[in-house]
Structures are given as C-alpha cells and as structure tokens.
Amino acid sequence: MSEQRVNGHTVSRLTVYIVWSTKYRYSVLGGDIQKKCRSILIQICDAEGINILKGVVSKDHVHMHIEYRPSQDISSLAKKMKGRSSRRLQQEFPKLHKKYWGRHFWAIGFGCWSTGNITDEMVNEYLEHHRKSNNDTDSFILE
DSSP, rough: OOEEEETTTTEEOOEEEEEEEOOOGGOOOOOHHHHHHHHHHHHHHHHHHHHEEEEEEEESSSEEEEEEOOTOOHHHHHHHHHHHHHHHHHHHHHTTTHOOOTTBBBOOOEEEEOSSOHHHHHHHHHHHHHHHOOOTOOOOOOO
16 A cells, blocks of 8 residues: 555545646746756645655646645645746746746646545445444444
C-alpha cells in the first residue's frame, strides 16, 4: 500500500491530477521561463505541504499529480499556484508584459480529477462486507 499522511487525528492519502494553461494558450513556457516556472511551483508546493508525485511544465500548460492534506482544498491550491507563479514569472521576465498586458498570465480556470489507490468497486465491496457481517441492530444502511 502506498504511503499515507498521518496527522494528529487523521490518516489520509488525497491525490489529484490538475491541469491549467497559459492565457490564449500562448507557447511561452520554454527555456528559462519553463525552468523558473518549475522551480516556483516546487517552492509553492513545499511551502504549502503539497507532495508533487509527478509534474510536467509544457510550452503552454502545466500538468501536476499532487498529494495534499485534508484541510486543503483544490480551488485554493490552484489559486495559490497560479497566482504566485504568475506574479513571480512576470516580475522576473519583463518580456511577458508584451503578451500579457493585463497581468493575467494563466487562463481562467483549471481542470482537476481525483486519483487514488482504491476504486468505487473496492469501497462498495468493503461496505457490503460490513453490512453482511453486522446484524441489522448494529448498523444503519444509507441508500
């Protein structure tokens, strides 16, 4: 079984695949900008306690497979990663101002899909096992 996070009163392994693109899908993530974007995203994830399982900075979008804490939510994480990286990239590379005059480096929105080490079938099988092993007075079936 894969490694789980253990904090105080919780045990979890929450993972998500997240993707976002540059505004207008401009292919500006190359060379030094691509390297800097990668290092900025790693710094942000380290600061937020996010484990990067795998990630790719392509020429016009970013793919990341991450693990996060139960107290975090994907919308806030995406907002932090996009906002902080946008600001820092535009500060360090003034040539980006010519393409992104409105200071919006990333396109609005993102895509995310939960991933994990168990399937719906495994959960249903586990629940069915517990339903059958307990008599009706010990458990309450939610359906």
